[in-house]
Amino acid sequence: MGLMRMDALLVEARRKRMAIGGFECWSSAGARAIAEAAAECRMPVIFQATRAEYELMGGAAAMKAIVECYVEQAGIDAALHLDHGASMEEVRTCLDGGFSSVMLDASRLPLEENIAASSEAAGAAHEASCSIEAELGHVGGFEGDLEEVDDEQAGLTDPEEAERFVAETGIDCLAVGIGTVHGEYRREPNLDLDRLARIADRVPLPLVLHGGSGVTDELLLQAIERGIAKINICTDIHKVWIAAVTAARETRTPSLAGRYYEPAQEALKTSIAGIIQKFANGKSW
Ligand code: 13P
Numbered sequence: 001m002g003l004m005r006m007d008a009l010l011v012e013a014r015r016k017r018m019a020i021g022g023f024e025c026w027s028s029a030g031a032r033a034i035a036e037a038a039a040e041c042r043m044p045v046i047f048q049a050t051r052a053e054y055e056l057m058g059g060a061a062a063m064k065a066i067v068e069c070y071v072e073q074a075g076i077d078a079a080l081h082l083d084h085g086a087s088m089e090e091v092r093t094c095l096d097g098g099f100s101s102v103m104l105d106a107s108r109l110p111l112e113e114n115i116a117a118s119s120e121a122a123g124a125a126h127e128a129s130c131s132i133e134a135e136l137g138h139v140g141g142f143e144g145d146l147e148e149v150d151d152e153q154a155g156l157t158d159p160e161e162a163e164r165f166v167a168e169t170g171i172d173c174l175a176v177g178i179g180t181v182h183g184e185y186r187r188e189p190n191l192d193l194d195r196l197a198r199i200a201d202r203v204p205l206p207l208v209l210h211g212g213s214g215v216t217d218e219l220l221l222q223a224i225e226r227g228i229a230k231i232n233i234c235t236d237i238h239k240v241w242i243a244a245v246t247a248a249r250e251t252r253t254p255s256l257a258g259r260y261y262e263p264a265q266e267a268l269k270t271s272i273a274g275i276i277q278k279f280a281n282g283k284s285w
Helices: 006-016 029-043 049-054 060-073 088-097 110-128 159-169 191-200 217-225 236-249 255-278
Strands: 019-022 045-049 077-085 101-104 131-136 175-177 208-209 228-233
Touching: 006 019, 006 131, 006 175, 006 228, 019 029, 019 077, 019 236, 019 255, 029 045, 029 060, 029 228, 029 255, 045 049, 045 088, 045 236, 049 077, 049 088, 060 077, 060 088, 060 110, 077 088, 088 101, 088 110, 101 110, 110 131, 131 159, 159 175, 159 191, 175 191, 175 208, 217 228, 217 255, 228 236, 236 255
Parallel strands: 019 045, 019 228, 045 077, 077 101, 101 131, 131 175, 208 228
Antiparallel strands: none
16 A cells, blocks of 8 residues: 555556556645545556646645645555656656656657667666656647647657667656547547557557547557556546536635535546546456
8 A cells, every 4th residue: 555666556457457547636636536536446546747737736745745645545556657757857856756656758859869868767767766657659739738749740659669669778667659649639539459469569568558538448448458557647637627616616605715626526536436447447456
């Protein structure tokens, strides 16, 4: 029980052909909803934040203290992960702040530069006894405060390059480009599941799918069967939160603005529990 390295959870998830949800977290209400949903489902969970999100929570150390409090209260296994770290400075801030896992996203760079940057981040993470995720190929759409990547610039992961990338960087989890995008889909999501199977044949590590919102259950479950052990969810839970706060404003007294959070937190918890259950792929932890 408690906060642990993310790969400790994901290796087991890949072995069992299930996936663990990586949920974006931007407030203590959100952290509580994520922790309680995981406890209800008796599943581990990943709290994750981009720089914009951990800064909203008062910085990396403040976020760690808040998340750890809810993790202990709920009695769950969990990881606290930097999502889309954009620099070594962000990686170090989160390692120093007590995160148990980090991602350095150098996937926009040419292969050799991505390998060099990801190796450096892997060294720093391992020195701090934390796990590291890196990305090869590139997922399109919006990533936190980063610039939008249009679908044409988004790249699919080459299986042979993935094998080399993992061997040369020493990373623990690999995020792959197989056709998902961050944010809203402009056309029907269409995942390259054959490519995923070929990557999984060459890479025994847990594979990570970004851009999980808006993808059909059927495609997600097929991806889990082919080696995806972590699925990132942001847009879908943002929409749940905003809809619930908006609805609460219609019915609740404006003098107690904090009360808007109650139904939003409950709606978030229900939505996240449904997603966790789906990713369990009919199995128990
Ligand atoms: P969505 O916003 O599409 O759920 O993607 C989230 C994500 O991949 C964060 O890294």
